[in-house]
Amino acid sequence: MNTRTVFGNVRRLYATSEMAVKSRRRRTHFSDSLNKGPSFDDFVSGKASEMLVDPLEAARTDTQQKLPKWLKVPIPKGNSFQSVKKDVRELKLATVCEEAKCPNIGECWGGKKSEATATIMLLGDTCTRGCRFCSVKTNRNPSKPDPNEPENTAEAISRWGLGYVVLTTVDRDDLIDGGAQHLAETVRRIKQKAPQILVEVLGGDFRGDLNSCDILASSGLDVYAHNLETVEALTPHVRDRRATYRQSLSILRRAKETNPSLVTKTSLMLGFGETDEMIVQTLKDLRAVGCDVVTFGQYMRPTRRHMKVVEYVRPEKFDYWKETALKMGFLYVASGPLVRSSYKAGEAYIENVLRNRKHNVGESPRSL
Secondary structure (H helix, E strand, O other), rough: OOHHHHHHHHHHHHHHHHHHHHHOOOOOOOOOHHHOOOHHHHHHHHHHHHHOHHHHHHHHOOOOOOOHHHHHHOOOOOOHHHHHHHHHHHOEEEEHHOOOOOHHHHHHHHOHHHHOEEEEEEEOOOEEOOOOOOEEEEEOOOOOOOHHHHHHHHHHHHOOOEEEEEEEEOOOOOOOOOHHHHHHHHHHHHHHHHHEEEEEOOOHHHHOOOHHHHHHHHHOOOEEEOOOEOOHHHHHHHHOOOOOOHHHHHHHHHHHHHOOOOEEEEEEEEOOOOOHHHHHHHOOOOOOOOOOOOEEEOOOOOOOOOOOOOOOOHHHHHHHHHHHHHHOOEEEEEEOOOOOOOOOOHHHHHHHHHHHHHOOOOOOOOOO
């Protein structure tokens, strides 16, 4: 048998075995729902957008709605505003006030410096997630955390002479602990430089890692905040898919279990098309995990690239939700179109509560 014959037999044997493997493979059958969906050609031609229904967009009743007068704010200005801004730049700090385009920046930064409120954003200005409502920059691999940030943050805060400070953070899914140690170290540095300052940290969900939650809850902070953002039914359409409703509830529950003296806090945005029943259920879920403080604010579209506003909720409705939440047992509720999770009105109240608690050590958190 010559070489050509041998190679020919090998090729035929290989072809026969390959056909046998293919015959054993399960054939792909598309379901009716998939068959009825948009084809590749539909996406190329642009017709797919007309076929896919966004539940938030479907909830909109007024497609040409304009910004109501109660949501219009003055352009930020003044010496205090410029002074806080200068300190932030000098120490290379990021603030959620600027990154998230908060409408209250003029009010919070523009008063007396001793009363100004700036929410420092730690772990950089780039998030590893991409929520549809948020204007913060996103990247799968942000730059490494600045090792000098905890010290710089403590220095800035000691300069301002604040009695209460809010620290927040981008989500850092690229870090093993989600940045929990970095946040905890920042809290410790602040307490070392100025023990009288009360510290609130608005943290992420650490991908549901409760050990990371323990690290932050045990750092010496006074208020542990983590935002639900919206009701359970709308969470997959509003937040990044890695940020689930139940995961966020588990973080709030664990923080309270780890340190019962903490005030726990969350924030909800309205205007996504949520129903009253959905909001009531969310408040019940929050009370079930011991959440003390809730804030309500209007969702504001940061840019045209972000999801549209379904509804501009009237001020009277915000008053209604404040009364409802207080009746359900929340320690404090800030509710209004321009209220944000770190809005200074809430901070002033919580500061008073915490200081009273220090003078009534024997009383339980619920009695204050």
